[in-house]
Structures are given as C-alpha cells and as structure tokens.
Amino acid sequence: MITLDTTFSAVRDVDVRGFDHALEPVRQKQQWRLDRQLAELARAQRALAETDSELARLQGQSERQAEAIGQALGRLDPGAHRRALGYLAHLREQALRLAEQRETQRATCDELRQCCVALQLRVEGLARHRQEALQDYAHEARRRAGAEQDRDWLARSLAGHAGKDTYR
Numbered sequence: 695m696i697t698l699d700t701t702f703s704a705v706r707d708v709d710v711r712g713f714d715h716a717l718e719p720v721r722q723k724q725q726w727r728l729d730r731q732l733a734e735l736a737r738a739q740r741a742l743a744e745t746d747s748e749l750a751r752l753q754g755q756s757e758r759q760a761e762a763i764g765q766a767l768g769r770l771d772p773g774a775h776r777r778a779l780g781y782l783a784h785l786r787e788q789a790l791r792l793a794e795q796r797e798t799q800r801a802t803c804d805e806l807r808q809c810c811v812a813l814q815l816r817v818e819g820l821a822r823h824r825q826e827a828l829q830d831y832a833h834e835a836r837r838r839a840g841a842e843q844d845r846d847w848l849a850r851s852l853a854g855h856a857g858k859d860t861y862r
Contacts, residue, residue: 705832713831721820728813735806742799749792756785 715721759782763775770778 705828708832708835710828710831713828715824715827717820717823721817721824724813724817724820728810728817731806731810731813735803735810738799738803738806742796742803745792745796745799749789749796752785752789752792756782756789759785 759778763770763778763782766778767775
C-alpha cells in the first residue's frame with residue numbers, strides 16, 4: 695500500500711493545501727467496502743474455526759463411542775447395544791452435517807477472500823492515481839512558480855536597463 699511518506703516526499707517543496715483529488719470519495723467508499731468485507735471474512739473464518747472444532751469434538755466422541763461399543767460387545771444386552779449403536783449413528787450424522795457445513799463455510803471464505811483481494815487492488819489503484827495526480831499538481835505548481843520567477847526577473851532586469859538607457 696502507498697504510504698503518506700512516499701506520497702509527500704516527492705512534493706515536499708510544494709504547498710499541496712490546494713490539491714483536491716476528485717476520486718477521493720470513490721477511494722474512501724472502496725476502502726469502507728473493503729473494511730466491511732474484511733470484517734465479514736473474519737466472522738466467516740471464526741465460524742469455520744468453530745465448525746472445525748465442533749467437528750473434531752464429534753469425531754473424537756464418535757471414535758470413543760465406537761471403541762466402547764467394541765470393547766463391551768459381548769457384555770451388553772441387545773437393547774443397550776442397539777441404543778449405543780443408535781447414538782453412534784446419531785454422532786456420525788451430526789459429523790456429516792458439520793462436514794457439509796464446513797465445506798460451505800470454506801467456499802464462503804474463499805469467495806470473501808477473493809472479493810477482499812479485488813477491493814484491495816481497487817483501493818491501491820485509486821491511491822496510486824491520487825499519488826500520480828498529486829505529483830502532477832506539484833509539477834504544475836513548480837512550473838507556475840518558475841514562470842512567475844522568470845517574469846519577476848525579466849521585470850527587474852528591464853527596470854534596471856531602463857535606468858541605464860542612453861538613446862540620445
């Protein structure tokens with residue numbers, strides 16, 4: 695991103711208080727959009743992390759339940775065994791739903807990330823345009839100041855020659 699130091703270092707010798715960049719409202723609006731998209735991306739990434747954590751918890755619980763059922767296979771009565779298998783199936787269904795949700799969240803995060811990159815490029819392009827316009831403004835201000843100095847010098851030199859004129 696373009697910093698103010700590099701922007702103003704090229705125009706240090708020029709008064710830029712009169713500079714007005716016509717695209718500044720557009721750049722500001724794009725910056726606000728980028729800020730909103732970045733916040734939305736952060737929320738989406740946080741939701742994805744929570745889903746990943748919940749999925750890991752469910753998978754661990756499912757593995758422990760399957761191991762417990764396997765170890766107690768001969769000792770469980772058929773009703774308890776059926777309930778334990780039902781619970782295991784329920785855990786796996788939840789894990790499958792969360793895995794689908796995670797994929798949807800990943801796709802959303804990818805889309806938001808791409809949108810943020812595009813907005814960032816627009817903001818940087820507008821900032822570069824502003825820097826170029828500021829440099830053009832400074833160049834024009836220097837040119838005008840030089841022209842004014844030339845006129846002053848010419849006026850002083852002509853005034854000095856007028857007093858020394860010997861046309862008799």
